[in-house]
Amino acid sequence: MFDQACVMELINALRNELGTAYVLVDQDTLPWSKDWMGVYHWSPLAVVRPSDTHEVSKVVQLCNAHNVAMVPVGGNTGLTGATQAQDAVMISLDRLNEIHRIDPDAMTAVVGAGAILHNIHEAADAHDLIFPLYFGARGSAMIGGNLSTNAGGSNVLRYGNTRDLCLGLEVVLPDGAIMDVMSELHKDNSGLNLKHLFIGGEGTLGIITAAVLKLYPKPLAYATAMVGLRDLRSALPLLNRLQRETGSGVEAFEFMPRRYIERHLQKTDGAIEPFEGAHEINILVEIATTRSTDLEPETDGTPRLTAILERSLADMIENDAAQDAVIAQNENQRRTMWERREAAAEITLGEKSSVDTDVAVSLSNVPVFLERISPIVAEIDPTGQEFYIAHLGDGNLHYTYFASSDDLGLRDQVMEAIENVVLELGGSFSAEHGIGTSKLNSMARRKNPAALALMQKIKASFDPKNLMNPGKVYPTENG
Ligand SMILES: Cc1cc2nc3c(=O)[nH]c(=O)nc-3n(C[C@H](O)[C@H](O)[C@H](O)COP(=O)(O)OP(=O)(O)OC[C@H]3O[C@@H](n4cnc5c(N)ncnc54)[C@H](O)[C@@H]3O)c2cc1C
Known part of the structure; x- marks a missing residue:
């Protein structure tokens, strides 16, 4: 239980530092007092909204000096209860939302931790580039949260997960020190690569305030299809064949069983069947190209990329390796296919x-x-x-x-x-x-006991008072 006088002193100090409008208490903290799924509920001592790295550092120093726990929060779309903040100060990164710089030649972006994933997509798109991290919550999840959870999503097979998309970080450590490893380098062997401790660290070792991200050329075209299979074992041959024929151009390969399709139809207004008949195994496959030659029409007028997909699928159907296939004929049909897939979290809520x-x-x-x-x-x-x-x-x-x-x-x-x-x-x-x-x-x-023990030692050496997102990631003896 907290000493109320100490909490009030901290809140006043936070107000002096950030301004009263950015230190929320009581009812004003309600939007941050439960997780996206509505499974976990808590009452934070306050939600603070610093505007820059120095303010984050000040907040951390004050919480540390008052021995009060801190929980960083981005879009609060995490699915594991990692932003629970009972009796803690929540530090929202939402005001560090700037996309500072895009270097189209180096294909990098320098962004604040509060930049919303969708906004990074838009900023990259303006330069004909992509930041290839895609999942349903991209309209509210923030890059600091994506990095801290090492988010995956639908394009990992081509571009890797968030860890693979990050070159450098700026982090406020649990004592308030600012660690600047905002490297834009692809090679840097100057000692331990510390950024990897914070990526996937779920805010337990420090607060990410900015990042350098890798961008990729924007595909000139996509070919997207739903494929119906009888047996899941036919899926990998399809994936491998398409990888071979497109020079590893498969962007996404997602599996939805019939039960998923049925639930989506029940729970979503306007949802439609993917095929005329029902199939046990439904695959959403998307291939993409950045080569203009792949857009050239074949003799029947079909662009080469789509023709590759068509030929492979037709061949599989002929050989009874696939039962059915529907190729998106326009962006609307492609979106419908993706909306079906991306409804997963909502339809199980x-x-x-x-x-x-x-x-x-x-x-x-x-x-x-x-x-x-x-x-x-x-x-x-x-x-x-x-x-x-x-x-x-x-x-x-x-x-x-x-x-x-x-x-x-x-x-x-x-x-x-x-x-x-x-x-x-x-x-x-x-x-x-x-x-x-x-x-x-x-x-x-x-978890392997030696690995777990090492993680616990790292946590203790970064955060000896256990104030940075305590109670997450590292189990105690009581579970
Ligand atoms: C509809 C839906 C679909 C999803 N699909 C996917 C998916 O396909 N793949 C996937 O990987 N995840 C998915 N998720 C989970 C979630 O969106 C991701 O984990 C996302 O990366 C979290 O970002 P956030 O900004 O919401 O983080 P939050 O939920 O705010 O925080 C998550 C964790 O990161 C910490 N954190 C947040 N910001 C910082 C920071 N700046 N510095 C340090 N720590 C910080 C928090 O303390 C917490 O531990 C989905 C969620 C939803 C709701």
């Missing part, structure tokens, strides 16, 4: 007894995982129901189990069974959403 996981296995083990886990969970909870979707091109499955009751013991059993199968297959229990608080038990049970 509010399912009370769901066991949510975000696992990774090697690409060829995705079908093996599903074959093994189904009978196991059915035995634990025969009236529960599986629900999943996958970034199949990188082996990341969002496997959810709608348990038949809210019983914690039952849900834990399901979770442990999933972890068991994932580890048997050499996978990870956390592919892209991070640990936050929701995966602390998995972290305690499944």
